[in-house]
Amino acid sequence: MNIFTDHPHKVGESYSEHLVMAGGFGWTMFxxxxxxxxxxxxxFLFEKTGSDIIRKLHMRMVTKRADLIKADKDYELEWVI
Incomplete structure (x- = not known):
């Protein structure tokens, strides 16, 4: 068990891939x-920005999770970042 790699491997990423992906999500949400x-x-400012960002992040996560599900029938969909 490695606290730095267990979760990234569960979502199909290396530690560095997860760092980039989760960090990117975090900055985008910020x-x-x-x-x-x-x-x-x-x-009158940023009328659609919040909705556009949520839609973009959702598509990135759902697309990635869908690829994992296709590759591994035992993969269980979870809402994790």
């Missing part, structure tokens, strides 16, 4: 959240 906060105060 900037999306910031855009939503600005939109809350100034509703």
């Amino acid at each position: 900037w999306g959240g910031l855009a939503c906060m600005v939109h809350a105060i100034l509703p």
Whole structure:
């Protein structure tokens, strides 16, 4: 058992691939959240940014998970990052 590689391997990634993928999700969510906060105060700005970011992240995750499910019939879909 290795706390740094168990989860990445479960989602079909090496540690470094997971670092890039999860870090990318985190930064995208951070900037999306910031855009939503600005939109809350100034509703004429970033009208679709939050929705667009959620849609983009969902597609990236679902597409990757679908590929894992096709490759491994025993793979159980979980909502993990």
